[in-house]
Amino acid sequence: MLRFLNMRMIKYFSIIIFAFVLFLQTKAQSDLPLKYRLFAGGRYSSLLAPNDSVDVSPSVTGLGGLSLVYPIKDRLDLDFGAEAFFNKGVYNNDVKYRNAYLAATINLDWKPISYFSFTAGGNLAFLVESSLMGYYAVFGNGAGVSGALKYPMEGYQSYYGSLQFGFKLDLHKDVCLGVEYTLLLNDKSVPLYPNFNVKLTYTYDPATIQNRKKSKSQQALKADSAAKDLSKSALFIMLKSYKKQIDNAIEYEKMDLANKIIISRDEENTDIMLGFDLEFNYCPVYYFYIDDLNKILNRDFEGVLLNHDLKVDTTIHFTDSSFFIGTFGFAIQDTAISYSHSSLYKNGFNNAEGYITTANKETNYSNYGFIVYDDQLKILPKPFPRFISSYYAFAKRTPDNVAKLLNKKLHKLHH
Secondary structure, three states: OHHHOOHHHHHHHHHHHHHHHHHHHHHOOOOOOOEEEEEEEEEEEOOOOOOOOOOEOOEEEEEEEEEEEEEEEOOEEEEEEEEEEEEEEEEOOOEEEEEEEEEEEEEEEEEEEOOEEEEEEEEEEEEEEEEEOOEEEEOOOOOOOOOOOOOOOOOOOOEEEEEEEEEEEEEEOOEEEEEEEEEEEOOOOOEEEEEEEEEEEEEEOHHHHHHHHHHHHHHHHHHHHHHHHHHHOOEEEEEOOOHHHHHHHHHOOOHHHHHHHHHHHHHHHHHHHHHHHHHOOOOOEEEEEHHHHHHHHOOOOOOOOEOOOOOEOOOOOOOOOOOEEEEEEEOOOOOOOOOOHHHHHHHHHOOOOOOOOOOOOOOOOOOEEEEEEOOOOOEOOOOOOOEEEOEEOOEEOOHHHHHHHHHHHHHHHHO
């Protein structure tokens, strides 16, 4: 089909693109809330045959184009576009055809929910180029073809209108996948030729892009501010205690199991301590068990901070009012608002495994690693290194590797 993109087709479409770019330059000086769309996809279609005696095979072809979108009201848009599409197939099982069309389209898009929309409208398509059995013919202004072809083509329709309706599904931000059902109208205005279009569409909305840039800039300022605050305060690392497993083992008089859990816990927590002692110098680091989270949140630091023997040390004091909390665990995001302190403790921080099950829609990860929160257990804004995964490709990062990477990212952000 690439060979069929001849100069005439390129010329017509270039004119449309030039007019589109010119309009964009004009619009830049106005306040019209327009959006712009680029789309590409495929079409399953039938060719408009000149009469019932001609058997035309269906075809699967490519399409592409661009459009201007005017928001009529919230969730309702009017879409004006230009589209190019191509088809090829067989007449009566032995005459091959290849055609190229340009179409003007108008559609109404209604978006009842955030990720799904309905579309309905119509278009007027013109046959620009056609190739039949190696013959070459140019169509235009309703003119047909006659000549020494195997089947008479007089009266062949070189333009037609169509009605179309379908739906679009948002895939990611400005990209959506659309499916349209089209009814082609022949010269007798009889809708006999069904088509299906599948389109992948990118929408450029200047207002949305501007808001994203503004939001990103604000997040960057907040992240930088958080990094500066951390450098002047401290990082409180929450360690797992496995208290429930140990208590259950003791209750059922399984002392060997209880001792195994304690030894495994102490080895795990010691590795974390040594890793951060060796590789993290961005700010002072303190350690506490997950069971004392509520005391830390209430700024009651007496009798909860641990020494390097993993014992509570009453000689360790912290008097600053600002601090951050870090821990190894899973982060599961399903809501835009962090849970309250009591809900966090109840639904995750004190479970049997000691894993975090906090939630935040902004973060799109759901794996295991080191998570950094502010002193209210809220997720910090990007580009603050709020999460360092414990896994890289197929390898696992040790606690010292995690501490080293976190330290590097914080220094880079701060400076």
